[in-house]
Amino acid sequence: MTQMSSITQKYQLSVVSGGRPILPGINNATSCQKNISVLVHDQQGIIVPFNNQIRIYSLETRQCIKTLKYANSPVLSTIFDNKKLSQKIYIVGIMLGDITVKDENLRQKEKLITIFTNFGQVIVLNYKGKLIDSPKLYQLELDSEKDESLLKVFDNGKELKIMTTLSSNGSLFDYKLSSLKFPEISTSSLTETVKLTESEIFTNIVLSAWSKDENVFTLLYKDINDNNQRHILVQSIFSKSMKKDIALESVLHVSQNTKNNQNVNSRFVSTMAIDNSASQLALGFASGVISIINLSDLQNRLLKWHIDSVLSLCFTDDGSYLLSGGWEKVLLFWQLSTNTQQFLPRLNGVVVDIQNEGKFYTLSLQMTENQSSSDYELIVLNSADLTSKLSVTGPLPIFNSPIRDTTHPTSVIKSNTQINVSKKKHKRKLLKSARQDFTTIIEMNPQTKQLYIPHLSTLQTFDFYKNEQTCLQFLTDGMNNTMGKVREELSIRDPEVQNIKITNDGNWLISYEVDFPPEDLMSSKDISHILKFWTHDETDPNQWVLRTKVLNPHGRSTPITNIKVAPISVDNGVGCITTDNNGGMKYWAFDSMEKNWCLKKLLIPNFTNFSNSVSLGWSRDGSLIFHGFDDKLQIIDFDNFKRVDLNINDTDNNDLTMTGEFTMDSEIQAVKMIGEKNLIIATKTSLNVIDLLLGKIINGFDLYPYVNGVYKNGHLDRLISCDDKSEKMAIVINEQVKDTNGKNTLDYKSHIIIFNSDLTQQLDAFTHDEYISWISWNHDTDFIFVDIQSRFGIVGTTVNTEMADEANREDILDGIANNNINNTNSINNNNTNNNSSIIEPSSEQTTSTSDSYLNKLKELSRKKTNININGEPKSSELNGDAMEIEEEIISGNRKSDKGINMNSFTNMFENIQNVPMETLFDSVMKALS
Template sequence: MYKLSVVSGGKVALPRVHNRSATRKSVSCLTKDGSAYIVPFNNQFKVYSIDTRQCIKALKFANNDVLSSIFDNDSVEVVHIELVNDDDMDKIRVYTNTGKVAVLKYKGKLATEIKNWTLDITGEVFAVLADGKKILTTQQTGNSYKYALYDLIEEEEGKFQVNHIETFENVLLSTWSNNNLHFAAVYMNQDSKKSVLVKSLVDNSVTQNFPVPSTTSSTTMNSHFVTALALDNNGEQLAIGFASGVINVINLPDLSHRLLKWHVDSVLSLGFTNDNAYLLSGGWEKVLSFWQLATNMQHFLPRLNGIVLECLPVSDKYYALVLQFAENNTSSDYQITLLNAMDLTSLLAINGPFPVFDTVTGDVEQPISTVTSKSSVSSSNMLQSKKKQKRELLKRKRHDFTAPMFVHPLSKHLYLPHVSSLQTYDLYKNEQVNYQYVTSSVNNAAGKVRLELTIQDPVVQDVKFTLDGLWMITYEVEYPPEGLLSSKELSHVLKFWQLDDNKEWQLRTKVLNPHGSNVPVTNIITAPNSINSSQGCLTADNNGGLKFWKFDSKQNNWCLNRLLLPNYNHFSNSVQLAWALDGSLIFHAFEDKLSIIEFHEFKLLEDENGSPVERTLDTPIQALTLVNDSTLIISTKTSLHSFNLLTQSTISSFDLYPYVNAVYKPGHFARLMAYDANTGRIAVAINQPGDAVNGSRTLQHKSHILIFNSDLTEKLGTFEHNKYISSLVWNYAADFIFMDIKSRLGIVSTTASSEMVDESNNDQAFESLHSDSFTEKLLELTKKKVMVNTEAEDVNDEDIGLEFINGNLAQNKTINMNSFTSLFENTDNVQMDTLFDRVMKIIT
């Protein structure tokens, strides 16, 4: 019996990223002892251990009825997380933009009844400030925002009194200090000129209002367009970043100011350190800049993974960066990076899967730049671009939101091509394993700024693995610069990678234009075990040509072994391949025609009359799967067929026209069909548009996953999912893995463990977080002296276990740094048993 469960993945939740007036995008929480970091995702809360750099706890919304009801809508976001100040150190209080408040434990099993309530407040909650005593709400009014400030008085748990204090009109940009006690905003005054408001949230010690200082005599829009703000903890320094790259630091007591110039594109983030000594800034250069305000000295942390959207201190020990991988313009991909403030080493890299969809999704938020490109928006058309994007999405009758995703046969890791890179994601550990650049592009070494944003990076189109898992084949397309005579001449590159001893992929062979100049590779399939131990692959082009590549042990390289010349007089991207397990036959689908190729002769299979054995279907073939070496599953634009190769007859057919026709680009429906080679079962994902609201179309979708037996004669299961499914793959075991448009990962399986699905809460990882460090524990064990009573009932079993590990109970021997000196005398060729005996003699 199959079950469907969403168990992993998700995107980092940035609640204020779609509000152009917000400079502070993220929400996170550091535990009281500073050992764990809590970050919200769009489907769960994740708790990370800073010491081990791993996710040690996931509080999944789907596993709790209360959390499911609170986050039942995509528009619900977590705007604030704070620790509950009581005897229980394991609780957090969560505020959402809809006014919901919930108290939950981040340690231990999720309570079935989570305390929650709703604030009596109008408008969308924007932030919770002043140690939970102030609420800021926001509402968009044309090109600006209207803010409202409220007093939040907690009379008792679950009962709040909310009093309106003040309203701020025509706000363009806002921020607050790290201690949440001071607020600053850039707004448009009654004379239609930009002004700055700085206000203390707890008293009247700071209240200032003044025009935005000019940074240049230029009248260009970029030199006056404010893109970032930062306010120090004392309310005495305000930093203003502009689209031109200039930073203006204002001393608020006397309104004197100075200019800091280094950025060559828009300043996207600013932040003061808690001691007000340094100003942090970041932007398109993928560099974190440190400005020492007393001396104007500057330090840099270069080569970050993405552009810097936010840079803020977390306590006095860490810096938190929000990075955006802007190269992917189909979705907004974010990563939160936690840096050690002492040596600027990365402690945590928090992100989810990074799929690249075929169509731009509706939640894309492009950063501001001086130019307009696919990955950015300029200050002049910032507001129009968002409306245009939504209008175009609604105008389209059908969308192709599929994304490529592949599974490694041995590690079971998911591989997602991410423009010019390749992300490796562990479904079961729910974390990124690796992020590797596999192409040559500008972004690999540095960030792109200004007109460089129009340069298109190479794109990884396909990834395949040999069945032994030792080789990876990638196919990429390189784009020349625009505006040249050769701008339409694309380069197609086939690469072969070997897995080294450190589990890293090393490039071994690179083939430029493997099927000729300007000829794309439309499909790749790896060889079965019967052909060169699976160390081979077939590549197909858009004109019917086929080439067989294999690893030659004598040449110690990948070589072209056989080829079949193009044999059609037209071009098509509807090309699919299937390979028999014994390697004798290859099934080649081109448009609506299915032909069979005899591998050893590498030519079309012919009948008794010398005519090619071909079969023509009704519409172009979208997917091709060979099941149990006897049944061929064929999906066209209108139907799904199972064809018996032995009897040359159709076993069963299904009409797919309402779900497939004109929805997916050629070959992309293959991303939604998976085959379990162990059982012969087939899984198919079907996407449908959501129900219309008030007669108008929405961008919401729903989906189904259907499980069939090997010849499609029996349906073994039907499952619903509330989002568009972008990928469906088999994990070389017993599970089908799917990813939806929200980057959430799920499984359809008969063997799904309760730990993954039901979140069996094992708190062993927390024991180190709420106790002494490992070193202190070890020291305690080595020095501990226990008097063992001869009566068994007086002996503590736990102490006996600890002391037995440390040494003999009857002796109280102290181990110091010199205890093992004799152990290393003459250790050559010593067997492990002998070495163990030596250790035991020393400690006993």
Template structure:
């Protein structure tokens, strides 16, 4: 055991990432989907994430405070263990300054100090609810009286029972039922919380009821059919389907948005309406300004429209980052809060929140988390309603069934692959995620997005897509790579031809080379190569050149026919050029392709299917001995398709196949270690995707391997739960440095070009397995930390392999502590030589003599 393994203990901590959430988005009857607010002093904007609350300054636009649920035992218990969801945030309920009140859907009221540290557990109180009843909204009057809105699933799947209670908050909490509305289809409340409008069904007819919350009066109720008298085009299903609602602050105006794109503004006193026509697809969000003079609307066009109701004149805020699914005025109309959904990603719900200054419509705060695209959908999110059925939308006829179908798909999915493509810039340490036609750069340490740039030409670059345009499939960026010096970014994208053509299945492929000066924000395109490996031949792997080759300004590309090409930047041409190539030498196709490159640049390791070839970079042919007398092994055949390769210290080549994890000693030309991993990875990953879950620390040679498995218990909605282990090995796989548990599926792990491994899970949370943590990171350290180097049990390798095989069933059944004894290492008969103490002198400065003696004893015992 080396000295570095003794002194540098790995820890696992989930310290970054997370996704902004729209708590009411899970309830299809709510038009008001987001829960955001300003603090009482109106200086801070509070945004809920799935793992924390983030507080942004409206002056500096920076995140000034993060309240992580993992830093409080009470919040951890509520939101992580009990899986409660946030229902509302209110700064006006608290009796003390600097306090926030959180309401959960299961009826808990949490009071916490948002300016202090979460050292003391916040106060938690409970509201008694019926079974199946959930909290949706807390209404607060200027006199500090409280009303509570709860919802409950009705007899019809898409209908809900609404109940409004009078809430008394003191030493004990009392509720008193005041009003009930049955079979609610859609609802909306005013920005000041005084009125609620509900579209509900009664006697097989649809009615709209407007209720004054604090007066306890039903303002009006009328049949929806009555307002269609002026709506002459209301003949199709889209023109009769109400997709959004809004009511003004005085209860006099009601706006109804339809799936056809028409908006009907109804005067509640005489039910006279007028039509506003601009949208050409479903109206997804509506809100009145506080004075009722303007109506804001948004939808698929990614344009926020301002309607001046006195003149019907319009103003627009175009080119927003996503489909507008919610808009609302806050802080007395000083700001507008927008919620955008990036529908280009159908594997996950990607939301972005904007805070706009109402005076000049300038952006004050932009909030979003990491934007990975998972190989399989990770949750039962429902896309917004559209007039046209596409992958990115739901139609009027399928809106009520869409969520149920997605949940059933998740329940029945036995072999899901939730891995993610991502890459870390070696210089800036930013994580780059391909996102549809764009790339996102996310700063792990600052926990914020630093760049979102379109790198492929598509419709979304300039405008939103509506109706049949949603069927146009945009180019998809599938891979991102960086040269070792961080100066060049290489992107690979797939071009999709229009549908219903003879050439619709003939995909196109583009390889692009980008650079960026230090003062630039976005990357600039230098070279674009169309179909770099030939027509209809995809690239399956990108590998940047080591520093020894052309100052790292080079890259290898491999295709699914066994072809290999080397591209490099030519200083004379001022462009990227093809320098070397080898033609396909296999007679079949395979997506199991992997590459590795020696640090001195002399050898390339090319894995295709189950074959591993060693290629001489100089000749770009199979490696052969220079004198021709010594027989050199230049090709290996493994037991199954090769999924990943990592070259460690130019000596050991770690190769993962479908069945085994192998160490090939290149000096001996033979396999030195081999372990059965088939029970742990079978069926979970597509070909070559296991490489996303294996990473190598190029400085120390340590290997991090992620093993995902299904949990013993399912989630509340019946979808399977997952957990993971991150196992860190030494360079030869002869010793396990650490094993760490994470209570979620890990989708990607990568080395940060320093001392740590960064990983991402299916909740969008970013964690670190490493040896260096600052104070902020340590606040979120996993309490189930298990970093001690495992003791030996005296068995040889054959015994260990047999033991692992016997324990396969134990692992499948969830007993990972037994089954994950992958590597123990037989160190009982240790031989001490001149290299035994080499690792101790890597960091010997200022080491005390007793510490030094302990390190010596660790080596010799």
């Protein structure tokens, strides 16, 4: 029996893939260089840091050839997963070879890399072999009282210099340039402390940049001796051959020097770059203008094309070309001798960084349409023909609320206020917000196991096992499909994909999108709701082709609140049910005669109230539909699309009414069918299981402290998943971490709990170190999940050797109140005795997949006619222990340690019109005893 095997199987939790590429310069607004990825020694691959690993990609095959996961190394996991620190630790530099060795010939650039963190850790790793257990580790001696942080390491082959930042006033930093020398003889200690020799301190830095050969740096700073006027400093790094200080006002163009408010953006420097010869300095302004300054005679000229903030600048090695990028999603090539332009348009994101890597250009793009997180894509271009050699990105989920690390580039657009929100204001808002809902939508293809992640107007196809994006396709028609948006266009909302589903055969994609009209029009509130049905492209199986489009399927301005795909037993699974917020329901299926998707069945709205809390469940044989609307659950007969309502007379002529409706204690958030007879109902306050053969709630838990008011209506469904094969259920409970004073922080942890089909046993429990946004059964033996760091994890019985196991904690249910309703054993008792026997149901309780649920419910209702009013059966149809337990459940005499909540009396009032007052009083006393 599957339930028996579920006890013996042991689950494990592992974070196995996912993660997002990081741009360390994003964390420091004064740094113009954002990306730190480097080419390997033969320039056939590139090393890219992620937030949970380091990945090496081949430029020939476009695939990842090596992964260095932090969790697989005790040293790396200790450094990067340290949540006790107030600031996050991340990589700020990667250099080829072991630079701690003085001899250039001993650095082994073809095998070793040296990585630097913002906290001053220096780690030497073998990126071609396996992660060594104890890599070489140094700790730079930084001033913690001044929040000194490592920014950049410079190496000319003979000497090392490092640039660090010190906390200053406001958004400005003080910079410190120091000499770095590693000890020639290593000590026996695991971590060696390295002292720095201070060279020079620079105060009130606004922006910083350095040349490609790392011999010259330039700083834009405010001079306190010159009435806080802005100055530009150009200085050599390893020598004193060059040091030039220039007042910014002296090199601005006449039109930029005007003091009126209309030209304030023309004087605001957003980025800058300097060439290798230190002869040209490029300044990008918020107005979109680029100023090229000749450092020999301070003559300047303006380059005009951008119409929003210039976000990235880069000179070629010989200084003949300047590359620029910004909000237009276009890469510009400026030939400086002729001022002519060349373009590379239609990039996927805003260009926030450009690096010249010899025969390659490395672009860093940010998908700024996603306001919930900072998503980046790294593109490597061949500098000769601008063909793409590589594209690197991670999963691109859209969270319901912006997460704490969300950062967006500077823009002059005032109407789009979300872009210009500061980090401090965003953190204060998160701490004050009562709703910490960071859930997301992801669908898995049951056949290919690929993940489909809606990303606003696009759909990302992500291979969970290969850990790479396979496709990014537009599902809607909007401006972002053909070009980037600038200025006032940023306030125009493109259509957004709100929900997606995949049929069980994996051949059809169902998408629901919302089209927003322009603002400030009479029709601005006329939102269009579109239902689309897609099939696979015959030439490219990763692409979807639109087959059917339905405009406003539930009426004008009526949203689709939920979509449920049909089981295999109904039209071979090529069908779905859609619901609205007025209780309406429609069934759509593919018609082989019409060769199109058509409306097959319709349930007219019969509710007098509106609700966005709409949930759907479907029995395996397809005969029954479970419709959760607000706090009511209705059972719908699929054949006639009507509510199940059975009126039966027993032998004593007592009317026994078995209604297909349950009233729960609060709004229903999720409906999950598990097994043949158990229905899981999650509300805002509790988790319940309904035995459909008994027609009553048999078990429940109080979830009020964990989910009430936290998740948006229906979003708890994303954190509950059922295994249809083994009949197990996984639920995620997210918890906000508190500090020592008991106040909320911006850190989270989550608990994953595995139950059996009727919630009578906890099979496993785990704690994860981050907020989990989604969990799902993988149509095999495991559950997979994603957290707000875009990392994928797995809870399964089989774990790959490369998967890093996390600690299995059994005590996470201590804080969860167990409100057990008619439960045979409490959860705590089952924890102490996992080998307790499972009583198999009798033959009359067992439901075959071929029988109709409706017939079984009718049969069960007829069986109930043989029960007296006091709950004692007239005939002994059940035998042995099974009969006794069934008898106790029906009569309510089952003894257990149970708490009282709103569910305790739910079933009592279902047939109150037929129950005498004495019996009602006895039932209340039994519930309290």
